[in-house]
Amino acid sequence: MTSTNKAGTHGTVLEDTVAAQDGAIVELRNAGKSYGNIRALHGVDLKVHPSRVTCVLGDNGAGKSTLIKIVSGLHQHTEGDFLVDGRPVRFNSPREALDKGIAAVYQDLATVPLMPVWRNFFLGSEMTKGPWPVRRLDIEKMKQTADGELRNMGIVLDDLEQSIGTLSGGQRQCVAIARAVYFGARVLILDEPTAALGVKQSGVVLKYIAAARDRGLGVIFITHNPHHAYMVGDHFSVLRLGTLELSADRSQVSLEELTNHMAGGAELAALKHELAAVRGVDVEELPDEKDLTAPESAPPEGTS
Numbered sequence: 066m067t068s069t070n071k072a073g074t075h076g077t078v079l080e081d082t083v084a085a086q087d088g089a090i091v092e093l094r095n096a097g098k099s100y101g102n103i104r105a106l107h108g109v110d111l112k113v114h115p116s117r118v119t120c121v122l123g124d125n126g127a128g129k130s131t132l133i134k135i136v137s138g139l140h141q142h143t144e145g146d147f148l149v150d151g152r153p154v155r156f157n158s159p160r161e162a163l164d165k166g167i168a169a170v171y172q173d174l175a176t177v178p179l180m181p182v183w184r185n186f187f188l189g190s191e192m193t194k195g196p197w198p199v200r201r202l203d204i205e206k207m208k209q210t211a212d213g214e215l216r217n218m219g220i221v222l223d224d225l226e227q228s229i230g231t232l233s234g235g236q237r238q239c240v241a242i243a244r245a246v247y248f249g250a251r252v253l254i255l256d257e258p259t260a261a262l263g264v265k266q267s268g269v270v271l272k273y274i275a276a277a278r279d280r281g282l283g284v285i286f287i288t289h290n291p292h293h294a295y296m297v298g299d300h301f302s303v304l305r306l307g308t309l310e311l312s313a314d315r316s317q318v319s320l321e322e323l324t325n326h327m328a329g330g331a332e333l334a335a336l337k338h339e340l341a342a343v344r345g346v347d348v349e350e351l352p353d354e355k356d357l358t359a360p361e362s363a364p365p366e367g368t369s
């Protein structure tokens with residue numbers, strides 16, 4: 066079960082791995098992926114535990130998408146081991162990953178913009194009632210359930226009849242998170258959930274990442290943004306050129322150190338202010354703008 070194939074592994078993989086199964090739902094051991102001659106990922110160790118947020122950071126082309134494609138069943142690893150609940154797996158499709166409770170929420174959410182919120186919540190898994198020949202959608206039950214589930218996550222929308230396209234990007238992400246929780250996800254993979262969002266909406270999404278964690282899910286939070294990662298993260302894995310540059314628990318790395326591994330973002334001060342009012346998100350250790358490590362070059366607009 067343990068990988069013995071170290072062939073070709075290079076880069077700096079800092080100590081983080083424990084040989085024994087320790088309650089991790091998902092684990093990559095010395096894992097990698099090549100696309101033909103292109104070695105997109107190699108020598109990666111990663112663990113996802115219940116009630117913990119594992120942040121995967123990295124610049125463009127670092128291998129973040131490749132990593133989550135392996136875990137979510139879109140691609141198969143070509144090196145090392147991928148384990149779920151301590152057992153080696155090799156998914157043939159995202160459906161197989163979902164069956165193991167691993168759900169991915171992507172930036173371009175699979176929603177139908179003109180359909181109501183409740184309808185999107187159940188898209189593809191509609192509740193029905195009545196015997197087979199006259200089986201029909203159980204609209205009332207779907208509305209009630211969607212409403213209850215959203216409220217359970219602390220998401221209060223004025224009207225579930227409104228089309229999902231009228232919600233903000235942040236609200237749509239939150240509906241998608243609540244949906245994954247409802248449908249039994251144990252591991253939630255969030256691919257750059259704050260990348261396209263403004264400061265305030267990013268704060269809202271971070272709040273629901275914390276809520277998913279508090280519901281016992283293991284969260285993989287993919288981001289370019291060390292400040293967003295540090296607000297909710299329990300563990301930080303920084304990828305560079307397809308290999309792990311840093312793998313550290315929260316207690317082992319400061320925001321400044323994390324920022325040094327990534328290009329710094331300038332919106333932190335404003336975000337810190339927004340998040341001070343959000344329960345369950347730790348802002349104490351975040352520096353003010355003046356304390357920030359200066360980025361090597363002028364940061365681009367937005368978060369990425």
Ligand SMILES: Nc1ncnc2c1ncn2[C@@H]1O[C@H](COP(=O)(O)OP(=O)(O)OP(=O)(O)O)[C@@H](O)[C@H]1O
Pocket residue numbers: 100103104105123124125126127128129130131132307
């Ligand atoms: N299907 C593919 N075929 C060939 N090469 C690929 C493929 N997908 C990714 N790569 C290469 O693998 C490397 C890692 O890409 P990946 O998309 O995983 O990075 P990333 O960290 O997600 O970047 P970004 O933030 O820009 O999405 C890159 O050099 C990329 O060109």
